[in-house]
Amino acid sequence: MFTRYFGALLRAFLVVLLVATPSLLEPGGSDSAPIILLVALFSGWLVFSEYTADYPSLVEFRDAPPFNRLRFGSLLLTVLILSIIQRGTVYPTAMSQLFTSVGTVVGNVLDFPFSPVRLLLLSLPENATPVEILTVQRTAGLAYLVSLIALCFFALVLWVNGWPRQRHAFNVWTNLPTFDPTGGGDVVSRLNRDANFNVALGVLLPFLIPAVLQMASGLIDPIDASKPQTLIWSVAAWAFLPASLLMRGIATARVAHMIADKRRRSQHREDGDELHAFG
Template identity: 45%
Template sequence: MIARLTGAALRGLLVALLVATPSLVLPTVPADTAQVVAFVAIACAILTTIEYGSSCPCLFEFREAAPFNRIRYSATLLVVTLISLVVRHHDAPTGFSALVTSIGYVVGGLFDFPYSPLRLALSRPDTTEAQQVFEAIRAAMGVATLVYGGFLALFFAEIRRGRWPRAGSFNVWINLPTFDPTRGGDVVSRLDRDGKFNILVGLALPLLVPLVLGADGGVIGGLAQSEPQAMVWTVTIWIGMPFSLFMRGLAMQRIAAMIETRRSDSTPPQAGLVPL
């Protein structure tokens, strides 16, 4: 009990750190914004502590299937930090922020073509100020894509090597609390179908976000000029949500394959699934 509560409290503090990272990195933060960030950080820390401290799962998936959530958290923390450095570079440049911005701008150039997510979010700049906004978002998008892509490759390699889930039983109820294995159809088919659906949505989401927020720099460009922290989180969610959906899709297909293997295996494996 004490070990679980201690681990839950530590996870809550780490989530609070993630929420507060842009405020800690950016050179100037308005007082009202700092208060909102503090409130959100405390609320997220409490929610995380309650979720991981409880023996019954509520919302968080794969909480007992490390390192799924650790990969997602580490990737998001790194992305938020690096994008904050990109935004900070305009007002308080350093050698490291210049390096991060340059790498992000080069990688972001791979997405600078007609009808790409970047072009849907921002039109080609025609003024100096618009050029600065375009370059900042292009660099932020490049950094986020590079980091999330690397962590996604890491998770895929863990699956291919058979190292996820780790040896031991995989409890579907604890790790997929929102998935009801008794509701309609074969559980393997449903897991495989849901996994493919998550991957397809992940592919479409980078194009959908600019259309929802407004193309030609409507919302994203305005956030980059007026609310740097909001821009950091917008780009993080824009690229991070597809990454999370890809991971979830791969994980659900892996679980479906494990259940199918156990069904066809006459001898129960040592590392299997908890019976449904």
């Protein structure tokens, strides 16, 4: 019980740190610090409640590490790197200069026609300065690189380690709290359909988000390079959401495969018992 509560408290602290990082590292401080603190505390409380409850209501794959650890780690790393880069524009350090240089190289490599980075740059306002365009290109390239690395690492864990390898049977209810096994229809078919939808949406989102932003450019301006926190969260979400959906789709397909495989083994065992009984 102590280990469970300590783990939940640690996760809550890390979530609070994630939400507060851009504000803490913003040059000159932030005027919205009280609101950010409130959001951070609420997010931490939500995570603590989910990980101390017997049955979660929102967090998926709670008992199937390292799925959530990998997703959260990639988001935290993305936000931290982008925050360091933004702080380095006013207070340069060796680390900020390193991330800036890497981001410039990666951004240039990923900025080719019809690429997600190029489409994101095209969604910027027409009055964006060359410095702002370079800033978005740099941050977008780094954020996309971190998400791709996290996705590849999860695929490697799935292939090498046979995720989700557990000591006990995989509990669909606790690991997929938003999925209702009694909702009608075959569970495997529904899981595969859900997996295909998540994979398709994850592939399309990097292209759809810039298109939506460009269509709504007259109403909103979510990617404002002159506002560090807005830029950090916008680019982080643009890179993280597609990768997260792809990982969820792959994980859901894996669960469907496990259930189907278990059914086949049970059927073979029953057939063997019948042959033995009549033999």
